[in-house]
Amino acid sequence: MxxxxxxxxxxxxxxxxxxxxxxxxxxxxxxxxxxxxxxxxxxxxxxxxxxxxxxxxxxxxxxxxxxxxxxxxxxxxxxxxxxxxxxxxxxxxxxxxxxxxxxxxxxxxxxxxxxxxxxxxxxxxxxxxxxxxxxxxxxxxxxxxxSEPIWFHHMKKPKEYSTALSTRVARAVANIAVPHPEGIRAIDPCCGIGTVLVEALSMGIDIVGRDINPLVCVGSRENIAYFGLTGDVQKGAIEDITETYDVAIIDLPYNLYTHASWDEQFEILKHARRIAKKVVIVTIESMDERLNSVGFQIIDRCVTKKQLFSREIVVCQ
Missing domain, CATH: 3.30.2130.30 (VC0802-like)
Known part of the structure; x- marks a missing residue:
């Protein structure tokens, strides 16, 4: 019929x-x-x-x-x-x-x-x-x-960071965090050079960026402007954030020089729970116990791999 x-x-x-x-x-x-x-x-x-x-x-x-x-x-x-x-x-x-x-x-x-x-x-x-x-x-x-591969055009940025998420993964993470953007306010409080911010802003997501490193804040603003986008990126620690948001995206800091200690991670996670109803965490190591210790409930997750390197993406409330 x-x-x-x-x-x-x-x-x-x-x-x-x-x-x-x-x-x-x-x-x-x-x-x-x-x-x-x-x-x-x-x-x-x-x-x-x-x-x-x-x-x-x-x-x-x-x-x-x-x-x-x-x-x-x-x-x-x-x-x-x-x-x-x-x-x-x-x-x-x-x-x-x-x-x-x-x-x-x-x-x-x-x-x-x-x-x-x-x-x-x-x-x-x-x-x-x-x-x-x-x-x-x-x-x-x-x-x-x-579909047009918009993320592909964002691969070449003025400022790069060796451990930043790929634009493809960053776009998916932004979608996981904010699948339906209307009325949703988001924050990336450890935004680095703004890979997630660029993808989120290009999709019309209302998101702001923060980072304690003034140099990466400058780089993040430059990357956002390079693609004709407008975004708010401010220098500041997550513990200094007083506003609350519907969702936070946190790619936990790590590389040879800036791997966050557990105490530092605990502070980031504790304040993330304070400032946001929903938190999407990107991590290179499993941290279920740590997330539970600050009161998070894990509601979904996945693992993304690139050669021998893998990241876990955890959705929490």
């Missing part, structure tokens, strides 16, 4: 490698409350696919049906005479193995739908992009938004 969807619904497709799986799944759970091994997910929650470093794109469902024929029958209702369009078959779907739809059939389906739609078909520069995908035993059709 064909159904023109009434309640907005979306299908998201993903691409990630084994080392990124845990991080991607935590980001999925933060956005949607669920994760999946299928790399395709359906939800009524609308997320800009440019936010995630793992999303390939988003299909906004306009129609669904038991078979392709039902979608083709509805195709004349879509598109306009004033705009050109293109239909793509999403290769990321749950039809694998013997059920996999090969390239020749995918092209035939694209042409069959496109030829029935209003407006001209343009393969190279369409005004509107549509997509079709099989998922969960049904077929879904709608407008398609490709």
């Amino acid at each position: 064909t159904n023109i969807s009434r309640q907005p619904a979306f299908i998201y497709t993903y691409a990630y490698n084994d080392a990124e799986r845990s991080l991607c799944h935590l980001e999925m759970r933060s956005f949607f409350g669920i994760d999946t091994e299928l790399k395709i997910l359906k939800s009524h929650i609308k997320i800009d696919p440019n936010r995630s470093p793992f999303m390939k794109g988003r299909l906004e469902i306009l129609a669904d049906g038991d078979g392709v024929e039902e979608i083709i029958a509805q195709a004349p209702a879509f598109g306009t005479e004033e705009e050109t369009n293109k239909v793509i078959f999403l290769k990321i779907n749950d039809r694998q193995g013997t059920d996999k739809i090969e390239n020749k059939e995918r092209l035939q389906i694209e042409r069959a739908i496109g030829s029935e739609m209003q407006g001209d078909f343009d393969l190279h520069n369409p005004d509107q992009l549509f997509a079709i995908v099989p998922f969960g035993g049904r077929w879904y059709f709608g407008t398609y938004t490709k």
